[in-house]
Amino acid sequence: MMWITALNAHVALTYAMKIVYAGNSSAINMFYMAFVFISYTHNISNVQFCRSVHISCTSACACSENCTNRPFDQEDKKVKVVKTKHCGWGVEADEFIDKGDYIIEYVGEAIDDALCEKRFWDMKGKRVTNFYVVAVRKDLNIDAQFKGNESRFINHSCDPNCIMEKWDVNGETRLGIFAAKAIEPKEALTFDYGYRLSFTT
Template sequence: MNDVQENNTVPASYIHIRRNFYLVKRKRDGADTNTGCTNCNANSSCRENCECRGLSLSCSKTCHCSEMCTNRPFRKEKKIKVVKTNSCGWGAVSSESIEKGDFVIEYVGEVIDDALCEQRLWDMKRRGDQNFYMCEVRKDFTIDATFKGNSSRFLNHSCDPNCKLEKWQVDGETRVGVFSLQSIKAGEPLTYDYRY
């Protein structure tokens, strides 16, 4: 059954951004913003055996590995399309084939603290909003894509998802990426487990 329908309606407006917009003081997890793999050499392409990959630590701009390094997952997003579904509101589908383990898109929005997150949730409840686009990363670090974000905000929930969220350190900054759990065909809905 195809859950995607094509029509001319558009989703609620939001401002498209490429990177997180901080409404709280940006905290770098490392004192040195050039943190990254230090075990790589110029001949390395940092494949699955890269020590930092296991720690979800991206090679940095100052890393000694080659341009063929595969431990810089946030460099190239996959093409995805926002669509209206038959039963889940707005959703996202892949516009190209995706291999298992591929980086799909970064989850971006406004980075807010717990107090602002609670206030926004109460405001949404008062307005009767039924959709919200928040991803809690840790205490006082929630990515809210309600007002500013990208297409990642349209990935729907599934108890049997084909994607997952991963928290990475990129040049000392916490970033959240959507990664494929399996091979995904063009036109297939992209989902992850919201873990309610």
């Protein structure tokens, strides 16, 4: 493994992650080869590494039961839906939220591109202006219109205090809202609707 440079390892890792997210398990060996090299050369732990590539630790990991890299196992932060002055419905914090904290999962129906397009045109025909779809990757979209939670009311900002991240949890893709900075109680939650999910294929 000595011939692998740090740059090659990072490239291999990124490529492997794209294949893994596309459902190709043949990338596992490449992924772990890059993982071992990066962990060794950068002196980082399994938890730090998994966190950096948005992979939730599981019972199969070597980490302890007190592992903090299982955000989707945590309770959602206390938030509430409120009527705003200029942006319709919105969401505000109901407690202090520290930078980096997991806040809530963005949930909804998993639909393909064809159904997503059909729903868009149906809603446009009905003059519906609120659209709650997040494109995860080709033929995978999360539509929170009919089956969502408070997260679908989080408004857009070019200077947001939250970020949406795509995580791998036991092989399943899940979307989480995390605090990009410290958030005070009664402060509106926002994220950039023009974000790009990591490792999108």
